[in-house]
Amino acid sequence: MTSGPSPAQQDDAAELYFPRRLTLVDATIGNSRVDEMGLLTLAGNRVVLGEPGMGKSELLGELGRRLGAEPVTAIRFINSKNPAKLVAAGKPVLIDGLDEAMSQREGDAVDAILAQLEEAGSPPFILSCRSREWQARSVTNLRHLYGAEPAILTLEPFNRTEARAYLAVRYSSVDADHVLDHLAAHRLEELYRNPLTLGLMGRVAEADTQLPGTRAALFERVCTLVWPEHDPDRQDMGLAQLTQDEALDAAGALAAGLLFSGAEAASAAGAAQVQQGDLRLADLEKLPGANAARAIFSSKLLHSVGPSRAKPIHRVIAEYLGARWVARQATTPRTQRRVLAQLHGSGGVPASLRGLHAWLAYHSQAMAERVIAEDPYGVLRYGEAVALTPHLADCLFEALRVLADDDPFFRSADWDIETATGLMIAALKPKIEAIIASSTSSVHLRSILIEGLEGTPLAGELADTLETIVLSPERFYGERDDAADALMPYRNRA
CATH class of the missing domain: 1.10.8 (Helicase, Ruva Protein; domain 3)
Incomplete structure (x- = not known):
């Protein structure tokens, strides 16, 4: 028999614990936010939901320290021959990881927990579960045993x-x-x-x-860090058995399916319980390369938006992964033409798909030129221009020039773009200088190029042109200010 943690270990754990905020789901009281003490003072049974990695186990550990009661895993509670021994008199039993028990018992874990609670004399409890594994029928079953519904709380993210x-x-x-x-x-x-x-x-x-210094490198690094199963007790389960390509292909298929359909979330619920506007996981896993969709659904590449519902952690990650998946499927000229025909067939790229479309220029060299020609500003705004080859950078520059001729005010609704640093290469120096030196060229194109020069070696090579802009009273103030920012490292500030 092992002894419990020492007082010193308990102090270390308490020092490392970070106070958290929780929100009562469907709360009828005025203030639905509670902290750990507020959670403990709530009447009745309590269920804490949270996405993977949100800190549910740490929270229950902190509650246990405050109560002087040791949390018990759902699996251990289910398998106990005498569950009453796991209940401290006058204190709620802290049951952690209902989702892990669900994954082993194929959905009947809630019934097994209820049977053990009844065997133990129906003590009050605080239970934790991943949000997407929690099921509405669980509340009904708990109400039958306890005569009242538990309080459902969501563990809030960090600010x-x-x-x-x-x-x-x-x-x-x-x-x-x-x-x-x-x-x-x-x-x-x-x-x-x-x-x-x-x-x-x-x-x-x-x-x-x-x-990572580029959006593409950052997204790739984040994805490779986030998808694996980091729980040492779950290494023999589906997610931990995947290769990286299998995982990212499945995540990309889910992302692309949600983006193309305009669905709000993927749902693992049964056909009768799927919310309107959601896509069933059972349908998404039939997509090419999506064999591991059910495993990746439980990864931290997705976050919960309700019981049995999840969506990618961020839309930009979904667009990056969705484009990766599309590019890996469209490997022949015929399939590439069909993909682009779908994206370009309505008089322009649909607004909801501009991000995915832009990332195709990064993930598919074969489609890059056509993607750039169709929506150059989208590639600059949503994709990764820094990674373009000199040839594709020149294609993007020329496409932007055509866009500026067709729509001189193409930037009017979106001035907070990442600047065009990816175009600041030696091969484009003459073209860039010609545009920014002319006071009659497109103001919007000039602004993108001047902003893009800041912090690049090309700014030093074009210092004389930038100085002329700074000292030209006929130029717009914002343009002169941006030129001064790019020029500062190459001139005496006084």
Whole structure:
């Protein structure tokens, strides 16, 4: 028989624990937010839901420390010959990992838990489960046993302040603000809101001298870090048995299916319980390369949006993975023509698919030129221009010039674009100089190119042209200001 944790170990665990916020689902009271103490003071039984890596087990461990009661896994509770021995008198029994029991018992885990609770005298309980594995019928069964429905709570993600504190303690050698700013700049705040993926980013920052410097590199690194099963007790299950290509192919198929259909989420629920607007996982796993869809559904590449429902952790990740999957399926000229005909066939790329379409230029060299010609600003806005070959960069430059001729104000509704750094290559220097030096060229095209020069070696080579712009009173103030930013490293500031 093993002894429990020592007082010193308990103190260490308490110091590493981060206070959390929970939200009551379908709350009728005015304030639906509670902390750990608020959770403990709620009357009746409580069920804590959260996506993978959100910290459910850590929360139950903290509740156990406050109550002086040890949490028990759902599997252990189910298999106990005398469940009453696992219940501390006058305290709720803390049952962790109902989803893990579900995965082993093919759905009858809730009934098994209920039978054991009844055997133990129907004690009050606090139970944790992954959101997408929780089923509505579980509430009905619990109501039959206890005469009342349990309080359902969702474990809330970190905000930036919490994420910074987490990194500061767990990864003290890492510049927390640098990591968070890096994610925010790439619109990946969702990754720091999950304690597990935030920790993984901390590990990347510890291991790598530089964080990924392009959107494509960042997304690839994030995907390879996030999809595997990190729970040592689940290494013999489906997710842990996949190769990386199998996992990312399945994730890409799910992402593409959701994007093309406009569906809100993928659903593992039965046919009669699927919400309107969702796609059934059973249908998605029939797509090419999606054999592992059911396993990847439980990964951290997706996050829960309700019981048995999940969607990719961020739309930009879905667009990146969806394009990867499309490119890997469209390997012949015929299939590539058919894919692009579907995307280009309505007088332009549909707004909802511009991101996926843009990433095709990165994932498929064969389709890149046609993708760029159809929507060059989309490639610049949503895709990865830095990774283009010199030939494709020239194609993008020429396509942008055609766009500026057709629509001189093409940028009017979207000024917060990532700048065109990928076009700042030596081969394009004469063309860039010709555009920015002319006061009669497209203002919108000039603005993209001048912004793109900042921080690049090409800015030094074009310093005289930039100085002329800075000192030209006929130019717009914003244009002169951007030119000054690009010029500063190459001129005396005074």
